[in-house]
Amino acid sequence: MPAVVPNLTLNNGVEIPQLGFGVFQVEPARTADVVLDAFDAGYRHIDTAQMYKNEAGVGEALARSGLDRSDVFITSKLNNGFHEPQAAHDAFERTLEALGTPYVDLFLIHWPLPKVGDFVDTWQALEALYATGRIRAIGVSNFHEHHLRRLAETSTVTPAVNQIEVHPYLSQNPLRAYGREHGIVTEAWSPIAQGKVLGDPELVRIGGAHGRTPAQVALRWHLQRGDVVFPKTTHRERMDENLALFDFELAEEEMAAIEALDRGMRTGPDPDEFNWVPQD
């Protein structure tokens, strides 16, 4: 019996399953089969991106699954080469085509690229697409607080989410607090730091007390903090493991012990330094 994943409500009333499935680094040719396994395990929220080159695999899985479009929450993200407004519009059309669906649930600016151009222009392109009704909610990814403040000063739509790197070694509490105060849900990417936190003695200890794995402890910590997560795995048994989070609870002392693991460790780049634009 698949777990029942709770929804969070975004600032425009749209509901998002708090636990989903990420497909970063899932090979395009394998994506449809992997996502079909994820659907079979019970996931109903898929996080993809133009940059991952596997939106078509997500679309194929949706078509083959027999699920209704409305049963699945799909996020994609604007690639770094398409920040110019007309390029953003064109890229969004290609996303719909690849997914084979008339709309996406959530569409994000993937990176702010502060040295490439002005993300405010890009955000206004997303606002225009949102107004057409083909995106249910728009948001950003990898935005620092100063990027969010600039959007607040210049734009009309508040991002529904900010998708940022968060895990026990990078707790991001000030940025998460800014989001909470301004109605922006935090989505925690690399929630287990791509496996780098799994050998941590505290996570092992706490897992032992609950009969759970370190991955389950870390993911449960995110959920109890109120963030959205979408761990990635290509292994079916890990899909089940990462979904089995709703029949145990971490105590306050355990939550605090995990908070104390923060060491400001990024597995990915700092968004202020990252200005990479793909050439294809």
Ligand SMILES: NC(=O)c1ccc[n+]([C@@H]2O[C@H](COP(=O)([O-])OP(=O)(O)OC[C@H]3O[C@@H](n4cnc5c(N)ncnc54)[C@H](OP(=O)(O)O)[C@@H]3O)[C@@H](O)[C@H]2O)c1
């Ligand atoms: N917005 C952004 O810039 C950004 C950046 C990075 C990621 N993301 C999103 O966040 C999602 C998750 O992040 P991520 O893929 O970087 O990392 P992650 O979910 O923290 O970790 C994935 C890695 O952990 C392994 N793993 C998963 N579950 C496990 C388990 N229960 N036990 C042991 N190992 C396990 C996976 O291996 P196997 O696959 O071999 O099982 C994979 O190597 C991505 O897929 C993507 O959707 C967004």
